[in-house]
Amino acid sequence: MRMQKLAAPYIIWMAVFTIAPLLLVAFYAFSAYDAAGNLYFTLQGFRSIFSTESTVALDFLGLSSIWHVDLQVPIYINVFAKSLSLALVSTLICLVAGYPAAYILAQRSKAKKGSSFLLFLFVLPMWMNALLRTYAWLALLEPNGIINSFIGIFGLGPVQFLYNDFGIGLGMVYNYLPFMVLPIHSVLLKIDRSVVEAAEDLGANKKQTFLKVIFPLSLPGIFSGINMVFMPAMTTFLIPDLLGGGRYLLIGNAIERQFMVSRDYTVGSALSILLLVFVLASMRVLTKYEEDNAGGGVLG
């Protein structure tokens, strides 16, 4: 069949709607409009991100709020650091809470030879719109919401769950937990039963079998899980916007505001480029680890 030409419209479409837009983000990061409406080259976008004119104390993993370390950095660097630390902590919680769940699910799936109903139930909430899932927590957590009314019966609270790290972290863990569990589950499912039996035959106890055989073999799943949680957690603007009450600035809503509120495409694009480079670089590192471990084999 000679029908290569049929792919031509899509190739053109791809050039316009996939490649050109990304190039435009890079272009606008270095351009601005003058009074007459003409574009000119500028480094103003990056300069205002790294500007040391107005600085705040760096809040990375509780550095300023818990340890009271006063390290002055530019505002946007702090927003970036804050997003990074929330994304890291949420990813870690997803991993710690998700690994046992993936393990149990995999055991159940194996027992039933294939995918189980339990797994189906697990992915189900993920199909609901992220906006609605996040909104659901808003109704639960608000000052006169359900949880506060409940603990109010015991004379406790009201506790401020929203508009702080807790609320936003909870929103992230809730939204992205399945992204951690699924890849780990599918890797655990693929582990050859005979490898585990061999370890047991050679005298390893349950704990040793897990630590020396099962866990190392599940590393590729862990890396891809981290990848799938960290990236959306780092770039979300929905979660900090709703659960942060619009007062809480992470890198995602900093970018959103540049585009939708202040209409400063130069700073917005510069921030997006930095974020994209950072996210793609960390994805690349993780994928490399994933491949190295996948190729390592059982005996490695």
Add this chain to the structure above:
Amino acid sequence: MKKLLKNGYMFLIFAFLYAPVVVLIIFSFNDAKSRAVWGGFTLDWYRKLFQNSDILSALRVTLIIALLSALISTFVAAITCLGLQSMKRRLRGVIMQVTYIPNVSPDLVTGISLMLLFFFIGLKTGFPTLLMAHIAFNIPYAILSISPKFKQLDKNIYEAALDLGCKPHQAIIKVILPEIMPGIVTALILTFTLSIDDFVISYFTAGNQISTLAITIYSMARKSVNPQINALSALMFVTVLILLIIVNIRSGKDSKVKVGTRGGDK
């Protein structure tokens, strides 16, 4: 004891996953001003929902966009797959690599990059830009649903059809199309669902003249908690659920497209 521990743990995880959704749906039937106390059963919020003109017009936009973008992206994808499979391996590899770009880059970046594109070429944001954006993010998924069907296709049946006197277009319609039909149906349902479900990309490309359901919910939710959103959420949840169960049963049978592994703020 160990089994109890495991069951208990899974129970906690499932409670965490389902509690918000269940509470959301239950409170859509709540007849009370308070958002935390049960005041009896009512369908008032559903009634108000269907009288809310903002929501009804957003619903119309959402459905039209979803339908059009599903049809167009599936059509383009089918034609593209037809062209791709007679292409040299190397070139096809490059095209597939670029096709994956929207899937791996964050929605936020996809959204703003499309917004910048429309701004740059001087297109005012509105219905056409929203539609183009939806087609743009749907095509990769449609291609990924249809291309496995082409891999299973016997290369000789097209030739056989020609030998038996079919014209090329007849051979495509009468022989190839029925073979790839399951992939096309999966692509249609999947793209339709993704389009309804999208918020981030729509938010940046719709402009302020029109609004999809997700955008309307977002602006309502930003103001305060509103039982009408609960009612709407319940309806949307059930709709998307039914569609996705259909897709999943189909893709379990037909192709390797995994639904629900799509990351981010969709």
